[in-house]
Amino acid sequence: KQEVTQIPAALSVPEGENLVLNCSFTDSAIYNLQWFRQDPGKGLTSLLLIQSSQREQTSGRLNASLDKSSGRSTLYIAASQPGDSATYLCAVKSSGGGADGLTFGKGTHLIIQP
């Protein structure tokens, strides 16, 4: 059964810093990995989707990388801003996932201090 772990559970950094959020998964036979952002009281917004054949995806100040063999993905946020404060979740699509193949991590709660 696929398991997804996100470390750290919470992170607080000053504005302007570059930071990395981590996501690890136990079964490397994945189809894709998706990073989401969740604001308080809101739903999840998909940020980046990396297919298993890809190494990374970029969108603006966000860069997500995928290393299937080691079971790891990172979300790099450049020049962080207070508006980046949110919970970030990763989800893995695999044959060992849930009924829809997706397994979600529990998220990293990020606070960017002004």
Added chain:
Amino acid sequence: NAGVTQTPKFQVLKTGQSMTLQCAQDMNHEYMSWYRQDPGMGLRLIHYSVGAGITDQGEVPNGYNVSRSTTEDFPLRLLSAAPSQTSVYFCASSRTGMGVEKLFFGSGTQLSVL
């Protein structure tokens, strides 16, 4: 674009009451699903649908019913509410099924069962 719309945003029920959580999407997506999000548990799949007239169970289906009579709508019915069903419920959709493409989420329904 409205995207995925969920109603109501908040609901308080007494044990044994029934209710329907509404979900509608205007993106002509084939795949729709319901998740519940509980502290420390992450997102768990309740039911999903790969098209009108087709539904299937997720990880935690007991106590919930779904139907999909149109592409746009995917209501979730609580048959006899229990305190264990206190949670935040999210509806999600994607163009094709089973986590292959980006998932779009509604803003959630916060349900309390007393």
